[in-house]
Amino acid sequence: MSSRRRVSSLFARGEPMVWLTGAALVVCLLMIAGLLTIVIYNGASTFWPKPLTQLTTHHGKTYLGEESQNEDYNPATAAVADWVPAKKRPAPEASVRRRMYRTGNYEVFNTHFTWLSDYEIAEEFEPRWGIVVERQEWGRFYGKPHAFHVDGKPVANEPAAVWARFEELHESVRARREAAGELNDNDLNDHENDARLERTSARLKDGADSDEWREADKVLQSVRKRAEEERIAIRRKTQAMQAENDRYELIVMMADGETKALKLADIVRAYLPNQLSLGEKWGVYLSRWGEFLSDNPREANSEGGVFPAIFGTIIMTLIMSILVVPFGVLAALYLREYAKQGTLVSIVRIAVNNLAGVPSIVFGVFGLGFFCYFVGVGIDDLLFPARVAENTPTFGKGGILWASLTLALLTLPVVIMATEEAISAVPHSMREGSYACGASKWQTIRKIVLPRAAPGIMTGMILAIARGAGEVAPLMLVGAVKLAPDLPMDGSFPFVHPERSFMHLGFHIYDLGFQSPNSKAAEPMVFTTTMLLIGIVVLLNLVALWVRARLRRQFEAG
């Protein structure tokens, strides 16, 4: 009797089904772990200095580069026949490992990468004096320090001496270059633009050839003249600095024995990867991270930093939250505390719920049509008719203000729902107590309801910020661009420029990975940017979780 019961319970346990549900959970967790591992591994290893390998093929061609990936593939028979010698050939249809080397020297080879199969390689070693040169333009250069020229004459010929010279002089040359870069003519251009706009508005107001127009024209001509003079002065100064910089050249010998002169001023960073100690490797690694976080991008965004994108993301998110929180809280307060609870309010609530599910791209479409083309063009017509006449819209195009407003609309339902939930979680007894003490409705809300709901509101806000920071699709329509060196906040009057286009980390990933002319070389940078973006979003989420936990504790205690 007892055995029967035990037996039937084996089938009733549904062990296989439990296993299936468990497997689903494992798959979910593994996918998350896998994704994060790939991103973090690739992202974190991007800047780590890799050893430099010199390879010689059976044909006698030499390559020098960093290994960047490897794979197994089936080579075409014709290609195999090309690899000598015959006895070393792999079996037909056999899988062969090949490695991709970043060989750089783009202006010489016209490619950044070279695939080399294991069977092609006759010899492979890590040259002690291999040097990696990161340059302002054309990407990396690989070779050996060959000579150091001052004024076109060699002052050092031994690699060690050349390297010593380089280290000695590089910093001062770079400093000079930076100083020359700061002597720009942006202000002059701005003045000139202003004067020209003045003239255009005079034309619009009083017609061409009117006295006002002539007056404005005179001003413009004088501004132009002055600007031209100043420009010449600046150019003279920068030319002097450049001439001083141009005296120093690093001569690098490529793997095939050819040499190439690199101007010291164009070199961002150079190191000897095969001689670095662990500490020095960390030094290069951290200095690259520093550049990444604080510099402007170079080379069609595939090198340099992402500072404008970080800045743009943060500023946009900030403006968005300043906009969304008050309105979201007001709407929630109205719905919970002031509106008469009835059919209308529940319809509104359903509508708000629905709005949370509306695709973000629809908000982008609305933002473009309403904010940029309707409100923005209206503002332009009213305030900047001269710019409209010159066909340079100010607000009538995508900009950081419109992007923030669009995202504020997008996240509004999140904030409203979270706030409503937080407000309704405040026990009625507390409100009633407050009323019983003679407090007015507003006093109750301000002193009792809002403080208790504050952590909940904060959670909603942070969730909204996390959503906003990671959203890209609507931004593509309302102002995120691939390159915007002018930050939306800077030192030129009026300091805040809400009409400017901006860079965004998410859009940067899309643009770099898919629109870049050299997306292969940009791939490591995309991983790093991805890691950064995930980091920011996860951080914001952790804060939200922490706040929620605190809120729960507070309620349990209270």
Added chain:
Amino acid sequence: MTNTGQRRSRATPKHVKTAERVARALISTGGIGTIIAVVLIFGFLVSVVLPLFSGGEVSEPRAIAVRGSENTIRMEVDELRLIGYTLDRDGTVTVFSLADGGVLERRAIFPDEKVTAWSFSPDGAQCAFGFDDGTIRFGTIGFSFVFLDEVPNELSALRIGESKSFKKGVVIVTPKKQHRLQALKVELGKPLKAANGSIAQIDYSVRPDDKKVFAITTADGALRVIYESVEMDMMTGEDKVVLDPRDIPYERPQGRNAADHIFVNGGATSLVLIWNDGFGQRFDIRDDVPHGAVEDFQLTDTGDTITAARALVGKSTIMIGTAQGKLDAWFAIKPDLVVYGRNLTPRREGNWKYKDQKRFRRPRLIPTKAAEIDFDELEPMPRDGVEFVCGHRLDPADSALVSMSPSSRSRMLTAAYANGSVRTYQVTTESLVVETEPVAGGVHYVALSPKEDGIYALSGESMRGWNFDPKHPEATFGSLFGRVWYEGYNKPDYAWQSTGGSSSFEPKLSLRPLIYGTIKATTYSILIAAPLALLAAIFTSQFLASRLRTSVKSTIEMMASLPSVVLGFMAAIVIAPYLQGGVPIMLAAFATIPFAILLGARLWQLLPTRKAIQWGGFPRFASISVFLPVGLLLATWIGPLLESSFFGGNLRSWLSDSADNQADGVGGWMLLLMPLCLLVVAALNVYFLAPVVRSISRTWTRKQCALFDVAKLLVQTVVVLLLAWGGAKMLGAGWMEWIGLDADPRGGVLGSYNQLNALVVGFVMGFAIVPIIYTLAEDALSSVPSQLREGSLGAGATPWQTAWRIVIPTSMSGLFGALMVGLGRAVGETMIVLMAAGNTPVMELNMFSGFRTLSANIATELPEAVQGDTHYRALFLAALVLFAMTFCINIFAEGVRRVFRRRFADL
């Protein structure tokens, strides 16, 4: 008196009252304002979309004192609608001001010659003339402008926007206060000898290599194609035009005079002759060796005659107007269902095509034996593989068509009828844009202004001018959602292609492929996400230790806010290239992983009861994790095995039906039948096997039961495989053909492989929506009242029975809601599909092909769209459709949730 002894002031302090009022006002206005702002979104989208469906507008007519006659062979107005010209049969050009009809200039452009044939290009001002002495001249008659450097006194009073006749043209003041003089410009090339006799008809076109090709018929009945090339004269260094005439070996059809119309199509690949009784012939002029007629056709219904024929912009479509007032558009198509009859009997040499093409889903292969071909199904194919068809029939009028004027920028066309009415059509969408009041006295010639903003009709007494606004005729409800027969398409079809390279591009604005893509992406991702998320939620809420539960849940929750651009990037850069190398492994994994897990569970059952209970927590979870990789390993072994035994060693080449892979369709059918067979076996198991097993296993020990279970799994697996294989064999062996369908599994869900495909999107978008479904489902499952669970367990039910019979039914509304929210998210997801779906707007069921969704389409095209034009508004409509789709999903979910909630209300 109060307890404290202080007197309580009765009146509320003023500042409290003020604060109260201010707060109420502020919160109410702010709250209502915010809610209104939200409603505004929908209203604004609608307001942008609505003009798309408003019809064209035409003003009251204005009489202009210009007279036409039957001899008028051409009339045109300039793009600013200031001046116009008429050209008469005798070569007289009359330039007139459109403001008052005043004649500005009149001259004869062929003073010494007699024009016998003419051809005006629909794309611009270019034209060609043939003369009675057998010469032809090519040239331009159009409008040009200059800015006056010095403003004469008589014009100085003009203000911006005003115009006045001046010399041979009209001066207008531009917004920048420049004086622009608009005048006629006539440039004609030298006469070139093309034939001996008088030229009867002429037309020309430009080949892709920029050489002109003229076609003429002469009065003595010859048909001649002339290839023009420009050579540099070695002596003078000047360019010299050289003509290379080729006679087409051609016998005029019996009983016919010379043809009445001649057309060379855009790109100069074929030549069409048309007689006024509706008969037409087409010639292949692709290569320099002329051929006879390749195709005959009848353009009109019996008894009807052609009164006018003109080519539309791009010269692919010929518009045929008839005496009965019919207006048809004819163009050439390339039928793709062709039998290439190379090995046939001599009588049947040549290409054949199926008469009824709709029967087949994809191009048919070449039959190997002539005996397999049923010639009753076929008809012969013209040698250039092109067929001339009537693509559109526009709304007929009840009187004869007199004159037509195609637009130079779109597929619009203005037509005048004998009763004096003037109609403007959009040919692609077959819509009648506007129709004017009839002009008294009939119309000789009609012209549509270059910017499509004015219609001018020339009658015997005067000219009528209408201001015209076509609005958005390319977009009608039919063209946005239905099939449209576009130029060069084999049949009416759904297509989205909003911009093209040339000015004569025909925009294709059907939202259907985009909606299809959206649904495809959603389906594949929900198919992958729903089982994963729901099962994981069940495990988390029912079988996972509560200590682990919180951390597992918050980990997955956090993934909900993972930026989708990251996932899209991973899909395209990491996952797609990786999957491409292992399609069979991936397909096998769908079967082997569940198999491995089920096998693992059976093996677990072999453990003694005490151990099974003791290790029921983490060790069990850990061993589940171990059997997952086992399944994967199994897949890496089975996948290549399948590939070599059923797909000729290469699944991808089999899918793309490449010539060197001759494997048959059995493997494909097997893949398709597998899920079905699995369902059948599972149903058999539940409804027939299980009760039997339950009754006979009463006396078995636990160990025996467990062993039986292992055997059952193995047997069932074999049965499923055999069933699928047998079914596939039968389907492949002719069953499908027997019921009239294609015997090849390719062309449906299976098809040629693209790196970025629906499966990749399904995986990654599935990953994107798993967290949201999981979180909501888990919430729903854990909110089932604990007394229900405890009651069930206390009554002796196992945890699985409790979960399956009690918890899941009770929380059904929540689970369903979770699925719906995930569905809504998937519908609107943009970045993943933008990066990983390949972005080609095709409509294929194929799980290995890409697609384009509404959202990705908006993201790629809206930044480039011109504000306010048809394309821009169509994209807004796409956004609105997206909005409506999510809205419907949400409302539906809400409704279902209510039904369920009512059912379980008393719990």
